[in-house]
Amino acid sequence: xxxxxxxxxxxxxxxxxxxxxxxxxxxxxxxxxxxxxxxxxxxxxxxxxxxxxxxxxxxxxxxxxxxxxxxxxxxxxxxxxxxxxxxxxxxxxxxxxxxxxxxxxxxxxxxxxxxxxxxxxxxxxxxxxxxxxxxxxxxxxxxxxxxxxxxxxxxxxxxxxxxxxxxxxxxxxxxxxxxxxxxxxxxxxxxxxxxxxxxxxxxxxxxxxxxxxxxxxxxxxxxxxxxxxxxxxxxxxxxxxxxxxxxxxxxxxxxxxxxxxxxxxxxxxxxxxxxxxxxxxxxxxxxxxxxxxxxxxxxxxxxxxxxxxxxxxxxxxxxxxxxxxxxxxxxxxxxxxxxxxxxxxxxxxxxxxxxxxxxxxxxxxxxxxxxxxxxxxxxxxxxxxxxxxxxxxxxxxxxxxxxxxxxxxxxxxxxxxxxxxxxxxxxxxxxxxxxxxxxxxxxxxxxxxxxxxxxxxxxxxxxxxxxxxxxxxxxxxxxxxxxxxxxxxxxxxxxxxxxxxxxxxxxxxxxxxxxxxxxxxxxxxxxxxxxxxxxxxxxxxxxxxxxxxxxxxxxxxxxxxxxxxxxxxxxxxxxxxxxxxxxxxxxxxxxxxxxxxxxxxxxxxxxxxxxxxxxxxxxxxxxxxxxxxxxxxxxxxxxxxxxxxxxxxxxxxxxxxxx
Amino acid sequence: xxxxxxxxxxxxxxxxxxxxxxxxxxxxxxxxxxxxxxxxxxxxxxxxxxxxxxxxxxxxxxxxxxxxxxxxxxxxxxxxxxxxxxxxxxxxxxxxxxxxxxxxxxxxxxxxxxxxxxxxxxxxxxxxxxxxxxxxxxxxxxxxxxxxxxxxxxxx
Numbered sequence: 043x044x045x046x047x048x049x050x051x052x053x054x055x056x057x058x059x060x061x062x063x064x065x066x067x068x069x070x071x072x073x074x075x076x077x078x079x080x081x082x083x084x085x086x087x088x089x090x091x092x093x094x095x096x097x098x099x100x101x102x103x104x105x106x107x108x109x110x111x112x113x114x115x116x117x118x119x120x121x122x123x124x125x126x127x128x129x130x131x132x133x134x135x136x137x138x139x140x141x142x143x144x145x146x147x148x149x150x151x152x153x154x155x156x157x158x159x160x161x162x163x164x165x166x167x168x169x170x171x172x173x174x175x176x177x178x179x180x181x182x183x184x185x186x187x188x189x190x191x192x193x194x195x196x197x198x199x200x201x202x203x204x205x206x207x208x209x210x211x212x213x214x215x216x217x218x219x220x221x222x223x224x225x226x227x228x229x230x231x232x233x234x235x236x237x238x239x240x241x242x243x244x245x246x247x248x249x250x251x252x253x254x255x256x257x258x259x260x261x262x263x264x265x266x267x268x269x270x271x272x273x274x275x276x277x278x279x280x281x282x283x284x285x286x287x288x289x290x291x292x293x294x295x296x297x298x299x300x301x302x303x304x305x306x307x308x309x310x311x312x313x314x315x316x317x318x319x320x321x322x323x324x325x326x327x328x329x330x331x332x333x334x335x336x337x338x339x340x341x342x343x344x345x346x347x348x349x350x351x352x353x354x355x356x357x358x359x360x361x362x363x364x365x366x367x368x369x370x371x372x373x374x375x376x377x378x379x380x381x382x383x384x385x386x387x388x389x390x391x392x393x394x395x396x397x398x399x400x401x402x403x404x405x406x407x408x409x410x411x412x413x414x415x416x417x418x419x420x421x422x423x424x425x426x427x428x429x430x431x432x433x434x435x436x437x438x439x440x441x442x443x444x445x446x447x448x449x450x451x452x453x454x455x456x457x458x459x460x461x462x463x464x465x466x467x468x469x470x471x472x473x474x475x476x477x478x479x480x481x482x483x484x485x486x487x488x489x490x491x492x493x494x495x496x497x498x499x500x501x502x503x504x505x506x507x508x509x510x511x512x513x514x515x516x517x518x519x520x521x522x523x524x525x526x527x528x529x530x531x532x533x534x535x536x537x538x539x540x541x542x543x544x545x546x547x548x549x550x551x552x553x554x555x556x557x558x559x560x561x562x563x564x565x566x567x568x569x570x571x572x573x574x575x576x577x578x579x580x581x582x583x584x585x586x587x588x589x590x591x592x593x594x595x596x597x598x599x600x601x602x603x604x605x606x607x608x609x610x611x612x613x614x615x616x617x618x619x620x621x622x623x624x625x626x627x628x629x630x631x632x633x634x635x636x637x638x639x640x641x642x643x644x645x646x647x648x649x650x651x652x653x654x655x656x657x658x659x660x661x662x663x664x665x666x667x668x669x670x671x672x673x674x675x676x677x678x679x680x681x682x683x684x685x686x687x688x689x690x691x692x693x694x695x696x697x698x699x700x701x
Numbered sequence: 702x703x704x705x706x707x708x709x710x711x712x713x714x715x716x717x718x719x720x721x722x723x724x725x726x727x728x729x730x731x732x733x734x735x736x737x738x739x740x741x742x743x744x745x746x747x748x749x750x751x752x753x754x755x756x757x758x759x760x761x762x763x764x765x766x767x768x769x770x771x772x773x774x775x776x777x778x779x780x781x782x783x784x785x786x787x788x789x790x791x792x793x794x795x796x797x798x799x800x801x802x803x804x805x806x807x808x809x810x811x812x813x814x815x816x817x818x819x820x821x822x823x824x825x826x827x828x829x830x831x832x833x834x835x836x837x838x839x840x841x842x843x844x845x846x847x848x849x850x851x852x853x854x855x856x857x
Contacts, residue, residue, distance in 0.1 A: 386712040398717050402724040409728050413736075424739035426757055426807075427732070434731040439724055563773045563792050615796075624796040643793035644769050652773055654793050 045110050048098025049189040052139075055091035055146070056179040058084055062149075062172030066165035070237075078165035082153035085168050088175060089146040096130075096143045099188050103130050109195030112136060112188045118201035120591040120619065128212035129202045134352070135188035137215060141332070142178050144216075144223040148252075149175070152227065159248065166234035167227075174226055177359045185352045204592065204618035204625050210270040218263030218290055222328040224256025225293060228300060229325035232318045233367055236374040241318065246308035249321065251679050253304065254537075256324075257297040258675035264290050265668035273628055278639055278656040280555070280664060283432040288411040289331035292404050296324040299400035302393045310390055310455060312382030315375045316397070322371060326364040327404075333360050334411075385457040392450035399443040406435040444498055444549060447542050448505020466512070470504035485659070488557040495553030502546030506539045537678025541671045548667025554636070554660035563654045565646040575638055575657025578602040582610075584651070592616045594627075597642035597651055601631050613642040637661050737807065742784040745810065752812040758786060759805045767800055779804060779816070790818040 062084035069077025099112070103126050108114040116133040117126055130136040149171035156164045182188070205211075231249045235241045267287070272280040281287065300320040306313040333356040384390035410427045418424055448470055452463040478497035485492070511517075513531060514524035562574050566581040573579070580600045587594040594616040601609045611629030618625065629640040636659035643652030739757040740750060750756065758779055766778035775794055778785045788806050798804060798821060808818035 386716070391713075394713060395716065395720075398720045402720050406724055406728050409732075413732060425736045426739065427736050428807075430735035431731045434735060435724070435727045438727060439720075565773060626796055641793060644775075646769070652793055 044098050044101050045107070045189040045191065048095040048102075049187070051091045051095040051098065052179065052183060052189075055088050055095065055142075056176065056183060058088040058091060059172045059175035059179055062088060063169050063176055065169075066172075067169040070162040070165045070169070073162070075161065078161055081165045081168035081172075082156075084172070085146070085149045085153040088172070089143075089150040092139070092143045092146045096139050099136060099139060100127060100130050103127065106199065107195075108197070108199050109191055109193070110188075111190040111192045114192055114196050114199045116202050117199040118591065118619075119198065121202060121207070122590055124209070124212060125202055125207045128206070131215045131219075132202050132206045132211075135182070135186045137219070138178065138182050138186050139188055140216060141219050141223060142175060142182065144219050145171070145175055145178065145226055148224060148227050149230075152230075156248075159244075163234055163238055163245075166237055167230045170230035170233045171226060174230075174363070177362070181352075181355050181359065185355050201591070201618065201621050204616070204621070204623050205274065207618075208270060208274055210266050211274070214263055214266040214270060217259050217266060221256050221258075221260030221263050221297075222290075222293060222331060224252065224259055225297060225321075225325040225328050227252040228256070228297075228321040229363075229367070232321035233370060235318060235378070236370050239374060239377040241307065241314040241378050243308050243311065246304045246317070247683075249317075250301065250304040250308065253297055253300050253321075253324070254675050254679045257294065257301060258672050258679070260290065260294045260297060261668055261671050261675070264294060265665060265672075269665060272661070273630060274625075278559070278561070278641075278654075278658065280661065283410075283429045285411050286335055288407050289327075289334045292407055292411075293324050293327040293331060295400050295404040295407070296320055296327055299397045299404075300324055302396050302400075306382070306390050306393050310382035310384065312380045312384065312390060313394070313397075314378050314380045318375065318378070319371060320397070320401075322364075322367045323401075326360075326367070327408075329356075329360050329363060333357055384455070387453070387460050388458045389450065389453045389455045391458075392446065392453050395446065396443060396450065399439060403436050403439040403443075406439055407432065410435065441498075444502060444545070447502045447545060448509070451509055451538060451542075467505060467508065470501055470508050473504045474498070474501035485558045492553055492557035495557070496550055499546045499548075499550035499553060502549065503543050504546075506543040506546065510539055532683065533681030534678045534683070537674040537676070537681070539674070540677055541674025544667045544670025544672075544674060546667075547663050547670060551660050551663030551665075551667060554663070555658050558659045560657040561654070562656075563643075563652065565650045566653045567647070567650045570650075572653070572655060574655045575633075575636060575659075576604055577633075577638055577657075579638065579640060579653075579655055581651065581653060587614060589616065592618045595642075597629075597640075597653070599629055599640050599653075601638050601640075603633070611638075611640055613640050615642060632662060635659060739805075741781040742779060742786045743781050745786060746784055750810055752810050752814075755807075755809055757805055757807045758788065758810075758816050758818070759803070760785075762798065762800050762802055762804050764800050777804075779806065786814070786816050788816045788818050790821055792821075794821055 062081060065084070066078050066081035069075075069080070099110075101107075102110045102113050103117055104123070106113065106117060106119040106126070108117075112133065112135050113129075116136070117129045121129070125132075131140045149168060152159075152164065152167055152171065156167070159167070228249050231245065231252070235245055264287075267290070268280045271282070272278070300317065303313050303317045303320055307317050333353065382390070410431045414425050414427055448467055449460075449463055452466060453460070474497040477500040478493040481496040482493040510528070511524075513535070514527045516524040519527075560574055562572055564572055566572065568581055568583040571578050571580040578601070580602065582598045582600050585596050585598065587596045594614040596612050596614045598610065598612050601611060603609075609631045611631050612627075613629040614627040616625050616627060617623070626641060631638045636657055639656040639658055641654045643654060646652050737755050737757055739759055740748065741760050742758070744750070745758070760779040760781040763778040763780040763785055766776075768776040773791050775790050775792070776787065777790075777800075778787050780786075788808075790806065790808075805822040806816065806818035807820040807822065808816055811817055
């Protein structure tokens with residue numbers, strides 16, 4: 043009964059979405075207030091219906107109702123409750139329901155909080171949002187129904203892929219999806235603005251927080267995925283330039299560009315047409331990501347069994363939305379006028395450079411991700427484009443941007459003196475050089491470029507700290523005034539400083555782990571020891587372990603630091619019950635200078651084990667950097683200026699008829 | 702003012718084209734230099750792949766071919782049921798590595814015709830067949846979509 047209610051709710055949601063798409067759009071075109079006014083209630087109804095369907099599916103998982111095919115395929119009654127719930131989105135059908143649920147939540151948020159938007163813009167935004175729902179609900183109903191029944195019902199389910207039974211991976215997909223789908227709001231605003239033929243500061247004040255929210259979710263989603271790959275896959279890597287990773291990284295890059303260009307639209311009334319293009323591109327790349335992950339056209343370490351028919355359907359959705367939006371863009375963009383003028387050397391100019399570099403590096407990632415697909419279609423040859431390609435293209439492209447991060451915020455709007463700004467940063471430069479020397483002394487091995495990379499990261503962090511101190515005017519005004527100024531700093535400024543510092547911290551972590559990683563593979567018998575990262579790792583023996591739905595062989599290790607302090611870690615080879623699928627759990631001991639990372643391998647001889655150990659210097663800085671970027675987004679989004687709505691001038695303009 | 706506006710726009714366009722040019726150059730250079738080709742054991746013979754070439758070797762792990770437990774090095778044979786190539790690898794094999802299952806090894810072909818792998822690719826899903834391997838096997842008529850992996854590799 044419950045699954046049928048869910049199924050029915052999905053169908054009703056589809057009908058509601060169709061209504062939400064067509065009626066307000068027509069109403070806005072005719073200027074009919076009553077027809078436009080149906081948009082918000084339709085969006086609210088749609089979100090309730092999809093939430094009901096999602097709830098029904100979750101209920102079927104919690105109660106282990108194996109008469110539902112989806113539950114049978116992906117769940118097992120022995121599983122801990124949290125993985126029964128995360129099993130809902132640990133598979134294709136359920137994850138698509140989550141996708142449309144998040145889409146509908148974002149749409150209803152515009153309906154609820156969009157009171158200060160011009161009525162026609164609001165109606166159009168919600169209508170475009172509805173059109174995306176139409177496409178994806180149809181996709182679910184026609185190709186990926188999560189509520190299909192099995193008769194007779196099996197007694198036991200087949201279990202969730204054990205590698206997905208992990209806390210980080212339980213929340214990674216919802217975060218990533220919230221990011222992907224959050225960009226749909228920017229897309230809907232862009233398309234609505236193109237139809238209206240008008241972009242103003244009020245528009246930018248709406249687009250920026252939504253893009254920020256989506257970007258924050260993407261940041262967390264990508265970071266969680268990376269962290270999971272780091273400790274779960276057992277290869278000691280945190281980023282593989284894998285197609286599925288790139289699929290989430292590309293929208294992140296464009297969203298980051300969009301965040302910066304929306305500032306120019308809001309403050310300076312310039313770059314409007316470009317900003318609209320970015321908003322369209324950002325969501326297009328989200329759709330592309332969905333397609334790449336869901337269609338299985340790319341070989342990836344993350345790919346799951348897939349059905350090609352679904353890929354064709356998503357490809358169709360992709361073509362309609364991207365093609366449609368870009369056609370509309372080509373037709374309507376010339377109507378939109380920018381008035382703000384600026385010199386090349388100015389805050390605006392710096393933000394343009396930021397945008398150019400971010401989009402160019404995204405293009406490089408795009409080509410590297412899709413080139414194997416294109417080559418195979420044309421010549422039939424199978425190739426893989428791996429990390430060397432991305433290091434050679436993305437690295438040099440992003441480098442100048444990193445160098446310029448501290449400089450941009452020091453430039454003034456319209457026209458700036460670049461030498462004055464550079465001179466103000468000499469302290470940051472000096473600190474960076476000191477750290478480079480310290481890094482070279484700390485790690486004498488490794489490439490000569492590594493200390494330079496560390497200096498680059500320190501330069502960015504020091505630049506952010508300098509900016510904070512200079513804004514507080516600490517040197518001249520004294521501590522009390524400085525403190526008052528820091529407290530009174532707008533959220534957006536805090537956000538900028540935190541996020542930029544996060545970039546710097548992450549650069550240091552990436553450079554350190556790339557340049558100074560240590561790896562040892564050796565055979566150890568109980569009692570044997572090896573040395574790594576300045577510490578001694580002793581294999582103290584094996585013990586059998588039984589978990590709730592697996593059994594394991596556990597290797598115990600003792601790590602002795604040079605100070606004599608010891609820490610015990612273990613690494614397990616687990617075999618999960620329903621499927622006999624093996625997984626490996628690694629043992630990680632974090633230290634301030636990096637992680638000692640131990641993986642137990644196959645038996646070697648009578649009592650020996652192959653053991654792989656790594657030392658990952660400063661790897662925590664990668665996660666800290668991502669956390670700082672997230673906090674920066676949070677501070678920026680909390681800026682009260684986004685809540686008070688549009689400035690007076692624009693709301694007066696909005697009263698004028700749109701057509 | 703009009704002239705200056707044009708010049709300002711000109712500076713932006715030149716800057717933009719400059720960055721795009723650098724990006725395009727890097728991409729072209731990297732694509733010519735860093736990509737790795739995927740070959741099956743038969744391809745290696747038919748296409749006369751030169752020793753020392755970095756490549757991905759794909760196929761099935763031949764039954765009974767895995768040699769473990771002699772120090773850090775592991776040996777196995779990759780077959781496409783026509784031809785086979787011996788692979789050596791130092792490290793820990795992925796959890797889902799099994800005899801009779803599909804595998805992709807990345808590394809270098811040695812002069813003697815053996816393959817020295819530095820990466821052996823794992824998949825998240827036990828029923829999943831690496832796509833290149835699946836295509837290659839389908840082309841040979843050994844395997845079809847939806848079938849269990851040949852030689853009884855599929856579980857459940």
